[in-house]
Amino acid sequence: MDFQGRHFLSTRELTRDSLGAVFRVADLLAPVAQGRATTRVLEGAVLGSLFFEASTRTRLSFEAAFQRLGGAVVNTTGFTFSSIAKGESIYDTARVVSGYVDTVVMRHPEERAIHEFAEATHIPVINGGNGAGEHPTQALLDIYTIEKEFARIGRPVDGARIALVGDLKYGRTVHSLIHILSLYQGLQLSLVAPEPLRMPAELVEHARSRGHTIVEHDEVARGVTGADLIYATRVQKERFAEGELSADYAPDFQISLGILNAHGTPHTIVMHPLPRDSRPGANDLAQDLNTDPRLAIFRQTDNGVPVRMALFALTLGVADGIEKTFQPA
Ligand code: CP
Known part of the structure; x- marks a missing residue:
């Protein structure tokens, strides 16, 4: 354009x-x-x-x-x-x-x-x-960051294993990002979300129609295994319709140092559009990653x-x- x-x-x-x-x-x-x-x-x-x-x-x-x-x-x-x-x-x-x-x-x-x-x-x-x-401008800065982070670890974005994690239904940043990612070649996209918060089907089909491999997961450990990039998102509770999810709905979708060490790689890049929720019970991105060089969130901002x-x-x-x-x- x-x-x-x-x-x-x-x-x-x-x-x-x-x-x-x-x-x-x-x-x-x-x-x-x-x-x-x-x-x-x-x-x-x-x-x-x-x-x-x-x-x-x-x-x-x-x-x-x-x-x-x-x-x-x-x-x-x-x-x-x-x-x-x-x-x-x-x-x-x-x-x-x-x-x-x-x-x-x-x-x-x-x-x-x-x-x-x-x-x-x-x-x-x-x-x-x-x-x-x-x-859309969040996704522009995200892909600019992804290009720079992949250059830092000496890998091309084409062919990468990318996990999008969290609220993929209401998270507008991932809606914009998946369109941009679809412009690349041969991605292995892992869409990790609780069942009620899955990526809209139209966006999944668009990426699939561009030749990318897409697997949907409802559990973090399997969904992020071996990922080159984990892109975490906050659960957008403010966008839930009245009664859409029960009050005790609290799936554990947190990306933490433990998850990264157990299921990521030494080079896995961790991004998040921010804000991350720092309140008790929050479940998007743990603070224990703050000093880990794989955490790219402040380079991203x-x-x-x-x-x-x-x-x-x-x-x-x-x-x-x-x-x-x-x-x-
Ligand atoms: N990423 C993002 O949109 O952050 P703000 O809501 O703080 O603008």
Whole structure:
């Protein structure tokens, strides 16, 4: 896909070439993301950051990315402080905000809201997470991280054994990621989830139709055995329908040092989109992995800034020759 002037709502639109374009620009922008160089290439441009659902890393990394490119950010968070609380429609919000800013990133708990917003505006709209639908920029930074981690251990991503673990029904990051993974060749995908939280069949069939081997598991130990990459996710209890799962539903899907040592390999990469749940009884990713070099979660979050900078540069048409605008920090 060509990003310039376009919305980015779903990873379904991506190709290997468009991934390569993002990776190239993100690599160029890494010194700016890390504060080792500066650029003002987006001076005069304004980002509208509209987050109607909780966020730490997506909102802050988008806003940091735009500001590190020299742009300005205006934002609203939650429903309470926007006029949606007074009954304003998504259509009206989109028309109004489009008069103030050059591009928008929006997160909204309803899947359809991002599409309503995008249809109502002429400025590029980026999906920062739409309910249980997709989180396409998370998947972009995930695949950028996967490429770098596999390069670190000296293996190609094509042909890899990858386990996606946890809430694969409501976890929007894995919905976006499986589309991107499907662009690779010959993956062995292990989908590890409790029966009620399995990956939607349509997404499984799409990956299968692209020639990947897919096995579904409802038990962690077997599902992650020998994996090159374990991608854990949090159970999205906030998205469960009333009475969908019983109150005592607490399957043990935690990835811990014990699980990794018993069923992984010395090179198994562990990722998670975060946040991980640190409350008692949480079961996604244990804290006992924090000092294990196989845990890539903070390298993953760091990659959010250059990847989102690259997306802005490509969408707003300033990527060509961007390195010539750099100044030493
Ligand atoms: N990964 C992710 O979307 O994190 P936040 O909810 O903190 O933005």
